[in-house]
Amino acid sequence: SGSGSNPFQHLEKSAVLQEARIFNETPINPRRCLHILTKILYLLNQGEHFGTTEATEAFFAMTRLFQSNDQTLRRMCYLTIKEMANISEDVIIVTSSLTKDMTGKEDVYRGPAIRALCRITDGTMLQAIERYMKQAIVDKVPSVSSSALVSSLHMMKISYDVVKRWINEAQEAASSDNIMVQYHALGLLYHLRRNDRLAVSKMLNKFTKSGLKSQFAYCMLIRIASKLLKESDEG
Numbered sequence: 392s393g394s395g396s397n398p399f400q401h402l403e404k405s406a407v408l409q410e411a412r413i414f415n416e417t418p419i420n421p422r423r424c425l426h427i428l429t430k431i432l433y434l435l436n437q438g439e440h441f442g443t444t445e446a447t448e449a450f451f452a453m454t455r456l457f458q459s460n461d462q463t464l465r466r467m468c469y470l471t472i473k474e475m476a477n478i479s480e481d482v483i484i485v486t487s488s489l490t491k492d493m494t495g496k497e498d499v500y501r502g503p504a505i506r507a508l509c510r511i512t513d514g515t516m517l518q519a520i521e522r523y524m525k526q527a528i529v530d531k532v533p534s535v536s537s538s539a540l541v542s543s544l545h546m547m548k549i550s551y552d553v554v555k556r557w558i559n560e561a562q563e564a565a566s567s568d569n570i571m572v573q574y575h576a577l578g579l580l581y582h583l584r585r586n587d588r589l590a591v592s593k594m595l596n597k598f599t600k601s602g603l604k605s606q607f608a609y610c611m612l613i614r615i616a617s618k619l620l621k622e623s624d625e626g
Contacts, residue, residue, distance in 0.1 A: 414452040421461035502538035509542035540575035570605035
């Protein structure tokens with residue numbers, strides 16, 4: 392049989408959590424830590440139940456890995472944070488590390504750090520990162536801008552009123568030369584205005600006249616126009 396094809400097939404959660412203690416060792420061994428994070432992600436994605444206490448302990452130990460400069464390990468940390476955000480307590484402890492990465496000089500970290508930060512942010516924290524989010528939306532690096540725009544869409548569920556204050560930045564991003572940034576900006580603008588038919592209509596007119604560089608944004612514009620026409624017919 393193909394039982395030998397999956398090296399993680401017989402993983403036991405307790406053994407993996409025991410292994411995770413090496414996160415506290417000095418110096419950090421990026422390769423070993425990466426392997427253990429992969430195991431944790433595998434178990435989570437297989438539907439393995441992690442209790443709040445054991446998840447929080449693993450999460451807390453993982454925060455030490457931010458001391459390593461290994462790029463692959465750091466990106467795996469972001470992924471694990473996103474997966475464990477809903478089952479761990481005190482996830483707020485990684486906020487300062489993520490904010491530091493989000494505003495740092497390493498572009499390869501900034502986008503993923505924004506996405507991870509937004510997964511652990513609640514209504515009380517949102518205002519604390521608002522300034523950084525507004526800056527990130529209009530960032531010249533497309534991956535950073537796109538990450539901030541998509542994360543803003545998700546955060547509308549937490550606090551629509553706060554995200555609505557970022558509309559000027561979203562409008563600036565909508566004039567980007569980058570096709571994905573323009574597409575994501577248009578998506579955010581639409582969702583911020585979707586309950587105001589007049590505002591949606593004005594937005595359609597504006598972009599139809601000024602033109603768009605992104606074929607994805609054009610597709611979205613067609614969908615918005617179609618929805619508006621359908622609502623007009625029904626109304």
